Amino acid sequence: MVFSMAYxxxxxxxxxxxxxxxxxxxxxxxxxxxxxxxxxDGIPGANVAHYYARRASGGVGLIITEGVRLPxxxxxxxxxxxxxxxxxxxGGWRAVTNAVHARGAVIAAQLWHQGAERDERDGVVxxxxxxxxxxxxxKGRALRTDExxxxxxxxxxxxxxxxxxxFDAVELHGAHGYLSxxxxxxxxxxxxxxxxxxxxxxxxxxxxxxxxCGPRSVRTIRSSSASHNGNKPTTxxxxxxxxxxxxxxxxx
Numbered sequence: 001m002v003f004s005m006a007y008x009x010x011x012x013x014x015x016x017x018x019x020x021x022x023x024x025x026x027x028x029x030x031x032x033x034x035x036x037x038x039x040x041d042g043i044p045g046a047n048v049a050h051y052y053a054r055r056a057s058g059g060v061g062l063i064i065t066e067g068v069r070l071p072x073x074x075x076x077x078x079x080x081x082x083x084x085x086x087x088x089x090x091g092g093w094r095a096v097t098n099a100v101h102a103r104g105a106v107i108a109a110q111l112w113h114q115g116a117e118r119d120e121r122d123g124v125v126x127x128x129x130x131x132x133x134x135x136x137x138x139k140g141r142a143l144r145t146d147e148x149x150x151x152x153x154x155x156x157x158x159x160x161x162x163x164x165x166x167f168d169a170v171e172l173h174g175a176h177g178y179l180s181x182x183x184x185x186x187x188x189x190x191x192x193x194x195x196x197x198x199x200x201x202x203x204x205x206x207x208x209x210x211x212x213c214g215p216r217s218v219r220t221i222r223s224s225s226a227s228h229n230g231n232k233p234t235t236x237x238x239x240x241x242x243x244x245x246x247x248x249x250x251x252x
Contacts, residue, residue, distance in 0.1 A: 018061070023168045025106055027061040033110045033171070035081070036066045042083035044092035049099045056103035063105055064171055065096075067112030068162075070154040074127040076112060077119040084109065084158045090165050097166030108169035109162040111155055115179035116140055127151075127179075134177030151179075 014028045039048060055063055069076040071085035083089050093109070100107045116128035116139040126133075126140025127147075133139035143151065159170050 025061040030062040037080040039082035043088045049095040053099035056100045056105035063107045084161045093165045106168040109167045110171040112173040113179035
């Protein structure tokens with residue numbers, strides 16, 4: 001039996017383009033993130049560019065990368081998980097985005113902090129809102145209030161660098177008990193990091209979160225005092241208090 005999806009009106013929209021702010025996707029098919037740990041010292045090499053290029057060649061409209069570690073030791077283990085910090089890593093990601101764009105797809109970087117699920121075998125203590133992992137067991141330590149600004153800034157820095165090397169969007173990883181979904185205080189952290197990322201890169205660049213936080217508001221949060229610096233990769237600047245409000249982690 002031959003089944004033709006192209007003429008089935010119930011799914012025809014899957015093949016139509018979709019525009020989300022500055023990003024146009026050629027169809028509604030997206031490749032979900034899949035952890036690979038194939039970037040020694042956090043640097044994506046030619047094999048990583050080839051991997052994503054092959055997926056784009058297959059016709060997918062949007063690719064969401066594997067988890068990309070934030071530029072903080074607590075963010076993830078092992079170091080073969082790629083990062084978005086340092087010229088070598090940024091150069092590797094430029095090759096990835098160029099390869100994907102050359103094949104007609106768009107690509108989003110999934111920004112990842114493992115929170116209390118981080119493996120501590122390298123001696124780095126796991127940080128999370130509660131100091132408790134997804135199984136309800138004590139793990140690492142809880143974040144202090146005065147650490148929230150610096151943590152949020154690592155998201156902003158990674159988001160700016162993602163835009164600078166050609167990514168079309170960012171996704172803030174919030175699943176499996178990682179940082180923004182870990183027990184107590186999760187909504188405040190999810191909101192804060194999402195808003196700092198949005199403020200750092202501008203609303204034209206469509207950030208995406210893998211969890212909704214709900215319609216609350218944040219009166220003030222700690223965020224970058226530096227203005228957006230074109231498309232130049234940046235390092236975390238000094239922080240200042242900036243009034244912001246939000247409706248959800250999807251930047252709407």
